[in-house]
Amino acid sequence: NAGVMQNPRHLVRRRGQEARLRCSPMKGHSHVYWYRQLPEEGLKFMVYLQKENIIDESGMPKERFSAEFPKEGPSILRIQQVVRGDSAAYFCASSPLGSGDGYTFGSGTRLTVV
Amino acid sequence: KNQVEQSPQSLIILEGKNCTLQCNYTVSPFSNLRWYKQDTGRGPVSLTIMTFSENTKSNRRYTATLDADTKQSSLHITASQLSDSASYICVVSPSQTTYKYIFGTGTRLKVLA
Numbered sequence: 001n002a003g004v005m006q007n008p009r010h011l012v013r014r015r016g017q018e019a020r021l022r023c024s025p026m027k028g029h030s031h032v033y034w035y036r037q038l039p040e041e042g043l044k045f046m047v048y049l050q051k052e053n054i055i056d057e058s059g060m061p062k063e064r065f066s067a068e069f070p071k072e073g074p075s076i077l078r079i080q081q082v083v084r085g086d087s088a089a090y091f092c093a094s095s096p097l098g099s100g101d102g103y104t105f106g107s108g109t110r111l112t113v114v
Numbered sequence: 115k116n117q118v119e120q121s122p123q124s125l126i127i128l129e130g131k132n133c134t135l136q137c138n139y140t141v142s143p144f145s146n147l148r149w150y151k152q153d154t155g156r157g158p159v160s161l162t163i164m165t166f167s168e169n170t171k172s173n174r175r176y177t178a179t180l181d182a183d184t185k186q187s188s189l190h191i192t193a194s195q196l197s198d199s200a201s202y203i204c205v206v207s208p209s210q211t212t213y214k215y216i217f218g219t220g221t222r223l224k225v226l227a
Contacts, residue, residue: 004157033213042118042203042217043158056214091157100145100213105157 004106025094118218137204
């Protein structure tokens with residue numbers, strides 16, 4: 001029973017390029033959450049998704065960031081026209097219920113913008 | 115503003131010693147409080163979870179306490195091991211949005227042989 005799988009583990013992008021981060025939830029989990037961890041800061045909530053629905057995107061920057069969780073396949077966090085300030089670790093978590101119980105985190109994707 | 119503050123920022127102890135990490139929060143009302151362990155380059159892993167009505171919770175060598183009146187929590191690690199070297203993070207779930215975890219910045223613990 002694999003845990004939450006995130007890929008790639010490390011991603012380097014030049015300023016202005018697009019970054020796509022993938023997250024496959026644990027088997028049986030239909031709720032996905034994305035968090036961002038800037039250097040020397042705690043994890044910050046970005047977005048909560050269920051299959052084909054965005055439930056809460058209150059933590060997402062208004063521009064350049066988008067997230068989806070299609071009926072088939074992994075959840076995708078997309079960052080367009082990346083800037084140096086986007087460099088961070090992006091963690092995905094999944095849970096069987098939407099209450100937040102039973103969160104399991106992936107190992108994260110470390111995005112570096114050069 | 116809902117916040118979670120932790121102290122100390124970092125701590126170095128010798129193997130076999132005990133230590134206590136502190137957490138103060140302003141999140142109110144809150145549903146539960148968790149302590150996580152995060153190894154370098156890995157995602158956080160849950161150690162303990164307490165609801166607002168619980169005072170203490172143990173998990174092997176980890177014991178967490180909660181005082182909901184003073185909005186303080188602590189994590190006590192007994193007989194530390196080298197593998198305990200990691201960041202320990204206090205996380206609070208608000209009652210109205212229990213899925214939206216609020217993370218502290220963590221305490222970096224280094225255990226030396």
